[in-house]
Amino acid sequence: MSHQGVSRSAPSGARGTARPAPTDPQPNHGGTARCYQRSLAFLAAGALAVPLLAGCGSDDEASKPLAGQDIVPVARDAVAEGGTLKMAVDAVPETLNTFQADADAGTTRVAQAVLPSMFTIDATGKPVRNPDYLESAKVIETEPRQVVLYRLNQQAVWSDGREIGAADFAAQWRALSGKDSAYWTARNAGYDRIAQIERGANDLEVRVTFDRPYADWKSLFSPLYPKDVMGTPDAFNDGARRKLAVTAGPFRVDKVDTAKKDVVLTRNPRWWGRPAKLDEIDLHAVDRAKRATALADGTVDVADIDVADADRITVAGREKGTGLPLQGAGKTSAKKLRSWALTLGMDEEKLPKGPKKLRRSIAKWLEQQHELRDFGVRKSLEPAYTQLALNGSEGPLADERVRRAVARALDRQALARLVLTPLGLPAVPVGSHVALSGQAAYTDGSGVIGGLDTHEAQALLADAGWVAGGPVKTGGKAAGAEDGEKADKKKDDSEQGDESDGGHDGQYIVGEDDKGPDDKGTDDRDTRDHQKDHAHGAPGAYAPKGTAAPRGAGAPAGPLAKDGKALSLRFVLPSGPGSETLQAVAGQISQMLDRVGIATEIHKVSDDSYFKDHVAAGQYDLALYSWPSSAFPATDARPIYAKPVVAADGSLNVEQNYTRVGTDQVDQLFDQALGTLDEDEADGLLRKADSRIWASAGSLPLYQRPQLVGARKDLVNVGAFGFQTPVYQDMGFLKKGAKVSPSPSKG
Known part of the structure; x- marks a missing residue:
């Protein structure tokens, strides 16, 4: 439930000039997006003429966040005096x-x-x-x-x-x-x-x-x-x-009590503003995997949670009785108990084997479910977005045409649906690197590079010299397309079923983690005629379940190759608990890229080494991680997209630009935006910078991260804050007899 808004920070431990985000990671002035700026695009190789793009939203649409905050807001006179709020932190x-x-x-x-x-x-x-x-x-x-x-x-x-x-x-x-x-x-x-x-x-x-x-x-x-x-x-x-x-x-x-894992905040007797309603706020450290248990046993009153825990709370609120065969079921077989436990939503990997232990585990689960009826789920969108990073420092992605081909192969709408639709949140792809919908600098600049178009993606690859069905050298011998197809099929089979069944984006925005189950969305293919006519790929191979395949799809004729080397990208992902969403999204991306002949090799690494040893070190081709939005993008976004420079000792200073893709023009536009005191002019310069970032295709924003918070139902002015800074003095418990209106902030 932490606010994410004032500034950017390095994903994971890498930090420089960017501000740490309250997780962690954090927004801009009034004003609205203008359609004509979408036509701006300059590539490193020169200017690219891009036609004006359709689909520019109205000013009203552009000025609103996709989802409002969900905190059960009430007036201060409806908040009880006193009490202790126990809030989970990592x-x-x-x-x-x-x-x-x-x-x-x-x-x-x-x-x-x-x-x-x-x-x-x-x-x-x-x-x-x-x-x-x-x-x-x-x-x-x-x-x-x-x-x-x-x-x-x-x-x-x-x-x-x-x-x-x-x-x-x-x-x-x-x-x-x-x-x-x-x-x-x-x-x-x-x-x-x-x-x-x-x-x-x-x-x-x-x-x-x-x-x-x-x-x-x-x-x-x-x-x-x-x-x-x-x-x-x-x-x-x-x-x-x-x-x-x-x-x-x-x-x-x-006090800060490391033994009890608490930071205790109490009312300030010298505070001159509106007095705090609560006597005390205890920030208590709770592992993400134990949040539901902590809520149920009263260890905490409010906590950021994942999708699985949100589902538990929702189901608990609906249940009136268990109807479960625990009493008088001493002879129930372990097989039946296990099957029944799975229908409850219990984690199969954590279920004990023996029937006695199974019954105890199920009984404990049901007891927790009973307690969770006093909680609700509050949800919004974090001021942070998940992106696909393309390492442009070496390998195939050093060629801008290949990066642009990756961008044209992605169905970003389908990826947003995969994560957000099951949560009831707006599944709208993020269209800017420097702002989110609702912020003054926001406009959807993705049209500069274009949407899903497999025909155009393949044309870009061909222009870059990657030829379908060409010879591939393996072990000193040239392998034909048939061998390459077998290898690709084996890889694809191993990657099938990468569905998002809950999880979060790891700790790569310095914080807030999200999860999202598999998408059940409907067909949302690009409507352009030439894309319909020339779409390639195996039906259903690139989108979440339930997404219709384009007509006339067909797989490329063998692997793409250049100079005897197959086109294959190393896709690095974290492997720890809570990374399910990233892995599911990566699986869908791999299928989308396969349709245009780009093979991917998934490498799952430990959470501890993922960012430090791979992303920050440049040891990857593709990676997924998140950046917070910022109220001050001219300051906070610049180090993320600054052109890397060679330091005096010969090393490459990338600041926070882990894609290693940057241009002098982008740097100049950020500098100009930082140096003007005219807010409208600054916003316009930032939009131009964003257009050029899109055109270079070093990073591709995908979706705004979900924010899920489990909270006691009588807890008010607390929850999923979205952009807004929490007002701690207004937090508290609903006064007896007071009423609350349904939150209007579902976006």
């Missing part, structure tokens, strides 16, 4: 300093509840002034340099009684400017553009002067730490890892 945070490299989702949640943020994120992913801390904040000068004047809330004080002021702003700037290497910072973006910070006309004013224009100035000082933390390298590096003695939010950090 782990006790290693640090409470969000600006350190090992900050995680728990770090962000603590910071949101106990520290000042000058700006928060609204339901459309836009930064908005936080009146608890700011009376106003605006650019008052642009020449000769940009100056922002912050007017602070006169009641805003730290928990030790000291006023929040310029000294705190200045200390944070010095710590994060990047000028003092003694500070072990994970990111410096924006702070490195500040020239000076000084007191304004009075103690409530802070004057920030930039030496270079900075469009994303609203991203700064959120959160704001006291000068006690930021004032010295020792305090920054070590002082705020396990405690925060001085805070300024509706809650304060009472």
Whole structure:
């Protein structure tokens, strides 16, 4: 249920200038997408003329998130006073300093509840002034340099009684400017553009002067730490890892108990805003695989969950009686008990073998189901998207034509349906690398590269020299197409049945994990006549079950080959629990690529090595991982798509561009967007950058990630927040006798 919005972070442990996402990973200004910008496309080899594309949505459609938040919102007077909210997190945070490299989702949640943020994120992913801390904040000068004047809330004080002021702003700037290497910072973006910070006309004013224009100035000082933390390298590096003695939010950090796996937050007696309804919030570390059990036994009241647990909660809410043969069934065979357990939805791999143990396991399951009737599932879409990454540094994908062929072979609509339709969430493919639907910079730029068209994909491959049925050298001999077909058939047979039966995207957005069962969608093939006429491939071989095959489909004549080498891509995936969705999506992608003659070799690796040793190290051809959206894409998206450069020592500096595909034009557009203070102009520049990112086909956005939260039914103002920053002081339990209206936020 964590908010994902303010910024981007490296998927998994890799971090640089991007901001850590509250998992983890986080949105933009008003304004709407314009159709004409979809026609822009420039390739590394030169300009490509692209016709204007049909299907541009209306301004109203473009300005709305695909799914709203689902938190059971009620007015504060309907929330009971007091109580403890037990909230599941993945782990006790290693640090409470969000600006350190090992900050995680728990770090962000603590910071949101106990520290000042000058700006928060609204339901459309836009930064908005936080009146608890700011009376106003605006650019008052642009020449000769940009100056922002912050007017602070006169009641805003730290928990030790000291006023929040310029000294705190200045200390944070010095710590994060990047000028003092003694500070072990994970990111410096924006702070490195500040020239000076000084007191304004009075103690409530802070004057920030930039030496270079900075469009994303609203991203700064959120959160704001006291000068006690930021004032010295020792305090920054070590002082705020396990405690925060001085805070300024509706809650304060009472203790961090690693033995009990708890971070305990209690009401801040010096809080000047709307008082917190809860007495206490306990962030309790619970393994993802044990979330349903933790909810049922009262260990936690609310938790991010996977699809299997969501199904359990939904079924529990519908059941009025079990009708199960446990009592008086001492002689029931293990086979019947096992069959019955499977009909309940129990995990076959975890079922004990003996009938006595089976009965005990089933009884425990049913007891949990009884308790889960007090819970509901709240769902939305995370401000994060899953993408297919194409490593363009070497091999076949170093050729842009091959990358574009991969893009034209994919049915992104079918992949979105695979994950989202079974959850009742909008199955709309993501059309932008820099924003999500509802954000000001969003427009569907995928038309630049084109949709599903197997004929065009094969033409691109042929143009790149990959010929169907050509000789392939194996072990010093040339193998004919027949051998290649046998190998491909064996591989395809082993990959059949990659259905999404629950799971999540692993921990590769630094966090929130999703699952999705197999799609039961209907036919949604591309409607263009030439695509119907020239579609190739085996019927049903490229889409989820239930998706109709195009007419006249036929498989390529043997493997594609070039210079005696078959066209085969190494598809690397995580293998750990919770990666089922990625594996199911990868299986469908492999089938889609096979239709145009691109073979894939699935390599499942351990979760620990997946990102560090494969994606970040460039040891892959294809990979799936997620990026958070951001309220500040000019800052946060740039390192993800920046053109890799050779460092002084000869190594390649890729920042966070793990596809190794970038252009000077994209870098220039991000720089221009970052340097303009006109929001509409910045959004237009970002859309142009996105068009060029699409054209280079280094990464292909697929779908927005689902967000599923299990919560007690009487818990209000909590759940699947979508873009919006949680309001911790409004969270609580429904007052007795109060009523709630059905949530209107199902998108």
